[in-house]
Amino acid sequence: MTDSPDFEITLRIYWEDTDAGGVVFYANYLKFFERARTEWLRALGHGQEQLRLSESAMFVVSDTTMRYRRPARLDDLLRVTVTLAEVRRVSMTLAQQAWRGDELLTEGTIRIVCVDAGTFLPRSIPNAITTALPQK
Amino acid sequence: MTDSPDFEITLRIYWEDTDAGGVVFYANYLKFFERARTEWLRALGHGQEQLRLSESAMFVVSDTTMRYRRPARLDDLLRVTVTLAEVRRVSMTLAQQAWRGDELLTEGTIRIVCVDAGTFLPRSIPNAITTALPQK
Amino acid sequence: MTDSPDFEITLRIYWEDTDAGGVVFYANYLKFFERARTEWLRALGHGQEQLRLSESAMFVVSDTTMRYRRPARLDDLLRVTVTLAEVRRVSMTLAQQAWRGDELLTEGTIRIVCVDAGTFLPRSIPNAITTALPQK
Amino acid sequence: MTDSPDFEITLRIYWEDTDAGGVVFYANYLKFFERARTEWLRALGHGQEQLRLSESAMFVVSDTTMRYRRPARLDDLLRVTVTLAEVRRVSMTLAQQAWRGDELLTEGTIRIVCVDAGTFLPRSIPNAITTALPQK
Numbered sequence: 001m002t003d004s005p006d007f008e009i010t011l012r013i014y015w016e017d018t019d020a021g022g023v024v025f026y027a028n029y030l031k032f033f034e035r036a037r038t039e040w041l042r043a044l045g046h047g048q049e050q051l052r053l054s055e056s057a058m059f060v061v062s063d064t065t066m067r068y069r070r071p072a073r074l075d076d077l078l079r080v081t082v083t084l085a086e087v088r089r090v091s092m093t094l095a096q097q098a099w100r101g102d103e104l105l106t107e108g109t110i111r112i113v114c115v116d117a118g119t120f121l122p123r124s125i126p127n128a129i130t131t132a133l134p135q136k
Numbered sequence: 137m138t139d140s141p142d143f144e145i146t147l148r149i150y151w152e153d154t155d156a157g158g159v160v161f162y163a164n165y166l167k168f169f170e171r172a173r174t175e176w177l178r179a180l181g182h183g184q185e186q187l188r189l190s191e192s193a194m195f196v197v198s199d200t201t202m203r204y205r206r207p208a209r210l211d212d213l214l215r216v217t218v219t220l221a222e223v224r225r226v227s228m229t230l231a232q233q234a235w236r237g238d239e240l241l242t243e244g245t246i247r248i249v250c251v252d253a254g255t256f257l258p259r260s261i262p263n264a265i266t267t268a269l270p271q272k
Numbered sequence: 273m274t275d276s277p278d279f280e281i282t283l284r285i286y287w288e289d290t291d292a293g294g295v296v297f298y299a300n301y302l303k304f305f306e307r308a309r310t311e312w313l314r315a316l317g318h319g320q321e322q323l324r325l326s327e328s329a330m331f332v333v334s335d336t337t338m339r340y341r342r343p344a345r346l347d348d349l350l351r352v353t354v355t356l357a358e359v360r361r362v363s364m365t366l367a368q369q370a371w372r373g374d375e376l377l378t379e380g381t382i383r384i385v386c387v388d389a390g391t392f393l394p395r396s397i398p399n400a401i402t403t404a405l406p407q408k
Numbered sequence: 409m410t411d412s413p414d415f416e417i418t419l420r421i422y423w424e425d426t427d428a429g430g431v432v433f434y435a436n437y438l439k440f441f442e443r444a445r446t447e448w449l450r451a452l453g454h455g456q457e458q459l460r461l462s463e464s465a466m467f468v469v470s471d472t473t474m475r476y477r478r479p480a481r482l483d484d485l486l487r488v489t490v491t492l493a494e495v496r497r498v499s500m501t502l503a504q505q506a507w508r509g510d511e512l513l514t515e516g517t518i519r520i521v522c523v524d525a526g527t528f529l530p531r532s533i534p535n536a537i538t539t540a541l542p543q544k
Binding site: 021023026027028030031034058060061062063064065066067068071117120 | 293295298299300302303306330332333334335336337338339340343389392
């Protein structure tokens, strides 16, 4: 990773994350990536439950592209990154990676769309969030 | 199992259900038991989404006692049973088991409480359901 | 879907599949797609546990591209399809979709790689499988 | 909680933990309790992967009794406790609780059995662990 990410979290692999292959079940990296995005938004000042209650706004995932390079195992400590790749009126695209030490395990691109929490129809990302985003 | 259960479903074990021990992750039996209860209610004429929309009623789990006897593995076909053990005004208790052939793998007792879907406060089980229950 | 898929399964949405947005948690479609691939392989004559024991061969997911179009909800009945898109010596690519009636909810492309169950190193897909695959 | 627990962790509730009722899916508390037990064992000096590799020993859950009192929601921060209730030659029983601030949400008793990682047969808890346990 040549450039430093906008944000990162550290997380531990537990039994719940693994499968009978002895490694982390691949679908769970989507959960890890989401934990990182959630903490990134929180660090920008926006909890998602509060966003839903105060603005009736919710982010839903519309597109994911994931590449699984190396497996993680029980007890591993992973570093999961978030880098803002693109912001549009109703959506954002994030580039994310999972690392164990200096080994890149999994990487992906996640597009999230801002929707109304009641109707699920797309709506503009709240100003409070767009103004807090890193300038690219 | 000397008595026949009130209801049963058959389900397959997939990768998603297993953990790095090579067997089914124990917490997942709660999911299997719930699938069986859901299909049992549906067989009695009541989908849970429809129950929530028409009666604003929802069942939540309040107590579980589980005993794990033998592990299940990838590709196993399990039979999951439901037997009504007790009905009260706002709650029901179900005795449930998971079998592979004639081997009892897991058994448990699950108490579910009927709540208002908005307030989560306990309320009477809808009549439409109590009248459909097996008479004990 | 203009062409008919190579295989499909039907599955029900349970509480375990949903999230607080009231809809199916997006990561779970990867599980649904895998259930369909597993049953497709089984229909071709190959259980995955048996494959692991007899050939020490395992399929792992290396790449996924998913597009989430419409949400599914509790109690929905989904049809999940599998179409073989490409076969190579050590990998296969599958095009998969989730439908509710005639509404396309989610679609994706999944690349799986055959690895040795002990070393996780790529190896040729067993002949018994390649000869059973649909000819494209 | 009158007595202080032997150990506790803090964890955040994410989308992955919730269901369409808008609250944490009850089965997931078993995962939270396990994360706490895992970190407790690690704090006593024993990672589970290392235990499996060096001693071929693994803990499996044999019995759980859970009581769900109040729901947790998205973004909640929970405190999950571990208190050793009983140690025997091949098993331990832990009393565990999940708290949000001073509200007790969920409590349970979990019995774990030490097994050989290859055969799944019960075996004595390794000395290195029993000597590290809190004296009761």
